[in-house]
Amino acid sequence: MNYKLSKREEFLLKSLGIIGLVAFVVFIETKLIDGINQSRNNLFQSLDKFNQTKQSLAQLKDYEQNIKNAPQAIKFETFLRQEQLNFIKDGNEYALKQLEESAVIKILNYCEEQRMSPTSFQLSYETDGVSLSIALDD
Numbered sequence: 001m002n003y004k005l006s007k008r009e010e011f012l013l014k015s016l017g018i019i020g021l022v023a024f025v026v027f028i029e030t031k032l033i034d035g036i037n038q039s040r041n042n043l044f045q046s047l048d049k050f051n052q053t054k055q056s057l058a059q060l061k062d063y064e065q066n067i068k069n070a071p072q073a074i075k076f077e078t079f080l081r082q083e084q085l086n087f088i089k090d091g092n093e094y095a096l097k098q099l100e101e102s103a104v105i106k107i108l109n110y111c112e113e114q115r116m117s118p119t120s121f122q123l124s125y126e127t128d129g130v131s132l133s134i135a136l137d138d
Contacts, residue, residue, distance in 0.1 A: 065115075072116055073136050079110050092136045093120075098129040107132065 005013070073092060080087050080094070085103060088095040096107070104123070111118070111134075120135040 072114070075114060076110075076116065076134075076136060080107075083107075094134050094136070096132045096134075097126075099132060101130060104130050104132060107134075 076094065077087075077089070080096070083103065083106060085096055085099070085107075088097075096103075099107075110116075117137065118134045119137045120133070122131075122133040124131045
């Protein structure tokens with residue numbers, strides 16, 4: 001039994017096929033756009049978490065640095081006494097005079113190892129030796 005479609009039926013089937021194909025493409029496009037939007041939202045959430053973690057880490061690092069720097073003057077004074085260096089303390093400023101170059105290098109190495117951050121640092125060479133003035137922030 002062979003059934004022949006009329007031109008109107010063929011046109012309707014072609015139209016239905018084209019409409020179905022367009023609907024399928026729109027459906028796939030919508031799914032892709034939703035997936036991209038979801039991926040973007042997940043990326044922003046991950047970025048926010050990362051930034052919060054980074055901020056917390058920076059705060060912890062700053063806190064740790066503050067803890068290390070808190071007894072900075074005491075540590076420095078202890079170091080100067082251990083090295084038997086004569087110094088004059090005026091507030092947070094330490095003045096050392098008649099130093100040898102090796103003593104200055106030891107002091108500078110100590111400051112670097114302890115990651116000290118002096119507020120002022122003056123080094124001058126005089127006839128009787130090197131003079132050094134360090135002001136610490138406490």
